[in-house]
Amino acid sequence: MAGYGSQRVLGRVIVLILLIIVLAIGGLIWFDYLAVIDAKVLLSPLYSLLGLKPRTQQTLTDVQTLSLDAERLAVRLEELNLRSLELDKKEAELQKKEAEIEQKAQELQERQKAQDEREKTFNLTVQQFENRRVNIEQNARYLVGMPPDKAVKILAAMDDQDIIDVFRMTEEIAQKEGKASLVAYWLSLLPPERSAELQRKMAGKPRTLN
Numbered sequence: 001m002a003g004y005g006s007q008r009v010l011g012r013v014i015v016l017i018l019l020i021i022v023l024a025i026g027g028l029i030w031f032d033y034l035a036v037i038d039a040k041v042l043l044s045p046l047y048s049l050l051g052l053k054p055r056t057q058q059t060l061t062d063v064q065t066l067s068l069d070a071e072r073l074a075v076r077l078e079e080l081n082l083r084s085l086e087l088d089k090k091e092a093e094l095q096k097k098e099a100e101i102e103q104k105a106q107e108l109q110e111r112q113k114a115q116d117e118r119e120k121t122f123n124l125t126v127q128q129f130e131n132r133r134v135n136i137e138q139n140a141r142y143l144v145g146m147p148p149d150k151a152v153k154i155l156a157a158m159d160d161q162d163i164i165d166v167f168r169m170t171e172e173i174a175q176k177e178g179k180a181s182l183v184a185y186w187l188s189l190l191p192p193e194r195s196a197e198l199q200r201k202m203a204g205k206p207r208t209l210n
Contacts, residue, residue, distance in 0.1 A: 144182055148182065
């Protein structure tokens with residue numbers, strides 16, 4: 001019985017030793033696979049026995065290379081992202097400046113249009129004034145060529161300002177031609193009140209047709 005008990009104890013010890021060896025070898029394989037330790041030399045026969053390809057330094061180098069490539073790619077992507085943000089900012093600034101330029105161009109266009117309208121109005125006013133001057137000069141020459149009494153009857157029917165304009169044109173024509181003006185004689189033929197009112201307006205409101 002004692003011999004049987006010793007065999008049982010010896011068997012258990014052998015089993016435990018084998019279990020420890022298996023666990024040790026398995027741990028080495030696992031740590032070598034995770035690249036925690038480098039056990040290529042020790043495990044090479046075992047890899048060959050199991051038909052596995054042992055981990056090489058090239059494999060580790062490839063992993064490191066891939067890791068570096070991934071880091072470079074991440075850095076590059078970050079640079080591209082920053083560049084994209086910068087371009088977006090510049091594009092927004094350009095759009096803002098373009099809007100400002102368009103607004104200024106529109107303001108200049110409106111100013112030019114207003115200037116054109118003012119110039120057109122001024123030219124029209126000048127044309128009207130010139131037309132009026134031509135008409136007044138023509139009327140003054142007609143009246144000068146008439147008998148004074150008939151000319152005074154026509155003048156008496158006109159507005160005061162029209163009479164004043166004709167008087168001034170008549171005096172201007174007489175001065176240019178070196179002749180005596182009929183204005184004083186016409187005034188003497190008008191009713192005294194009308195003549196006095198015309199002379200008062202001519203003295204108080206000087207006006208030129210030039």
